[in-house]
Amino acid sequence: MEGNPITHLAAIDYAIMAVYFVAVLGVGFALKRVMRTSTDFFLAGKTLPAWVTGLAFISANLGAQEVIGMGASGAKYGIATSHFYWIGAIPAMLFVGIFMMPFYYGSRARSVPEYLKLRFDEKTRTLNAVSFAVMTIFSSGISMYAMGKLFNLLLGWSFNTSVLASAAIVLAYVTLGGLTSAIYNEVLQFFLIVFGFAPLVGLGLKAVGGWDGLTAKLNAASVANGLPNGAYTHAWQGMTHASTNPIGVEWFGLVMGLGFVLSFGYWCTDFLVVQRAMAADSMTAARRTPLIAAFPKMIFPFLVILPGMIALALTVGHGSAGMIPAKMANGAPMIDAAGRTVLDFDLATPMMLVKLFPSGMLGLGLTALLASFMSGMAGNVTAFNTVWTYDIYQSHIKPGATDQHYLWMGRVATVGGILLSIAAAYVAGSFNNIMDLLQLVFAFVNAPLFATFALGMFWKRTTGHGAFWGLLSGTLGAALHHGLTLPVGATAGVKGGYFGLVHTYPSELAQTFWTAIVAWTTCFVVSIIVSMVTQPRAESELTGLVYSLTPKPKDTDVPWLQRPASLAIIVIVLIVGLNLVFR
């Protein structure tokens, strides 16, 4: 991390950052006086309107991985990256709002693991709670590490100062105002990210000659990379075969692996996002949360993916003066097997900010970037403190204490969670492969989850033993599949193939999608088999937890156009339209 920073900030840029940090802390202080019970702290007192929880729902997910990673993928895969939104996130968000939220919100569960306890048993809950708690700590740590490294490279800020200062700010506003403060700040961050990135897209398009200029330049890039004309600007065109699209996967793996298993697994079962909906002030508001979130989520590809695509257009044919710098190895640019320079895609969006924004706007853009890092961190920390306090501490370490004690524990867990995240950030800095390995393990743990929830909510015969052993075998199935396959050009190790080599995938994403499909199917089948041979719970105990035994929610408290079902239909029409326009 030596060398000169890429740019310097002017006084106006620092002023913008300072104003934002004062606002963030001010919200925390203003909310301190309304934090009286543990419900206020962990569930925002269940008092927030749907538009607030809806914006927080997508903002909590809008961390570093999203803003930097989607820009990087935009530069790497082009418009096909929008599959992560248009067949990934959106259908899953509709499903969780329409079908699953009645059980999360209606069951009196205070967390997703607690739903598993109510529906199944303690061991399934503990398995989910522990793996989730560990994951949140490491994702927050990885986010901090990425931020420290990026701001060191861009501005020459010290890694330690960036990590510790941002951790201190998140710590302050979460300990003061709990989930409400995290959610309010996520709403602030949402608008900041929109206002920080929209002009970047505008200026970027102007620089490449509009959409037509972008298409022409990216067509040249796709031909140069051995892909058909238009591969970067059409999301569906090359999807019949893995070799004709930049993602390197065919439509079935894409739709099942990404669209079904991975996206439903994340958006429908991850407490980080579900917690936002559970903070809503009514069942209808909770169900509308992911549906309202779906509207901005749909247009996010234009905000986070387009800058990466524009960066690629400003790189190809520009030689060493290109927007995206080459990836360096031992002081020299890396060259791939085909003799092409390997680009450092993670720098696509940050370099766009630095090269297109003058002082002033640059401060705003970088503040938006900082905000996205911090909202990711705060999202993880608020989910961690709740799962730790309710699902681990209250159920295993100290049951039956007063509410004030658990409120105190929540604040302690916030401090502990942030300290552990900082430790994780330094682990990430010193052992890069360990982090890759951990992320792999998380993928194994997450992939089968949706099978467990779908069976639990929609098949009353599913038993606790079935769920538990299904989850474990799904994770093992994922590991086994990953250990027997490799993406093309990789060697056995963290990329797979450690049990031998049975199949080679055309790309890493194809391997990821198929690993998820195997994990989900294993979990689904094993859960059914074990459930058939074990004793189910009495139907009377499952009211409010299983679809067929729960009265259907009525949404008569809002006008029909704003009801969950109406919103879902509008979203479906729009999403089909987007897929058709960018086919």
Add this chain to the structure above:
Amino acid sequence: MSSMEGLDIRAPIGGLFSLLGVLLAGYGAVAGSRTTSDVAPVTNVNLWWGLVMLLFGIIMLVLSRRAMRKPG
């Protein structure tokens, strides 16, 4: 106990964006149009985007004031 009684989120959003808008637009008015690199178009993005943010901030402030005047 309603948290919305404690704080209407539109107030801090309105305050933050009005202030940021004034800062940016003011800076843009003084510094004028400039370009940052050979690829960036020459525009006074600070000025016009600052004004857009100021407008958004004012709308948010008006909405939160209106909600305060009619409780419920």
